[in-house]
Amino acid sequence: MxxxxxxxxxxxxxxxxxxxxxxxxxxxxxxxxxxxxxxxxxxxxxxxxxxxxxxxxxxxxxxxxxxxxxxxxxxxxxxxxxVNRGWTVHGREVVAQAGLKMMRLARICAEHDLIGFEWAIGVPGTIGGAVCQNAGCWGGQLSDVLLDVAGLIPGEGPRRWQAGELGLGYRSSALRQGRWPGALVETATIRLAPGDGAAAKGDMARLTVERNRTQPIKSKNCGSVFKNPPGDSAGRLIEAAGLRGAREGAAQISEQHANFIINHGGATAADVLELIERARRRVRERFGLDLEPEVEAIGREAVVGRAS
Incomplete structure (x- = not known):
């Protein structure tokens, strides 16, 4: 029906x-x-x-x-x-609602002299998405500091997950893999160490400069397109396969960092999917490695990560 x-x-x-x-x-x-x-x-x-x-x-x-x-x-x-963006600080623990941006939470933690979350200044998404993806950057990831998550399982009601129940791995979780279909993250609680907030802000400023230098953050893009294979870099592999700067319509593999695809204006999802499959095919042919997409494709007829 x-x-x-x-x-x-x-x-x-x-x-x-x-x-x-x-x-x-x-x-x-x-x-x-x-x-x-x-x-x-x-x-x-x-x-x-x-x-x-x-x-x-x-x-x-x-x-x-x-x-x-x-x-x-x-x-x-x-x-x-x-757009639920509230937060509270209780000693070493911070409770953040799902719609709060990770970058904003990183600054909040530093303002309260809590350290260990500075890496999150490089994560542009929200808390809810970060839980589902176990987001990370600069050698840190959410599973390093996550205590628990409160949310909802449709048809069952409210649920609280301890971090260990979520199957958090490299850019993955049981939530993202559909262990609880349709589940909603409402809040996440992280635990940090007390420390020098001013020093943490300085570290974040340096990380931001480095991010500006190495990534096309001023362009329209989705962030990292592929997960890094063990011991290697997706960007390095794509560049070595000769695809840096490759275009499809108004979409282009970034010349600054080959694990980013840029929308120059008017790019379609079909353009991006074609570049994704071209990169996967070329890397597989040259290096025998199958790149796993980090970007999630959704909607009608959205397909990413298929073999080709």
């Missing part, structure tokens, strides 16, 4: 702030993406998730829209952008 019943359509249209056929490009760092059937922003996404699940309406949660490639054909159902 289709979710598009008159009752569901009427309920969706009556939601405060809802927009129909909303282009999603503006809500991603790639600036790529077709329309959502319905789109809204929420500080209390758990309520919407529970209601959508009860009604059989497909939904997708969205944070900062980094590490994400949205299909040109858009996304079916409802896209809920999480």
């Amino acid at each position: 289709s979710w598009r019943s008159p009752a569901n359509e009427g309920w969706l249209r009556d939601l405060p702030g809802v927009r129909r056929d909303q282009p999603l490009a503006r809500n991603t760092s790639f600036n790529i993406g077709g329309p959502a059937d319905y789109f809204l922003e929420s500080e209390t996404p758990a309520e919407l998730v529970a209601a959508c699940d009860e009604r059989g309406i497909p939904y997708r949660l969205l944070g900062a829209g980094t590490n994400l490639l949205i299909s040109d054909a858009g996304v079916e159902g409802v896209v809920i952008r999480c």
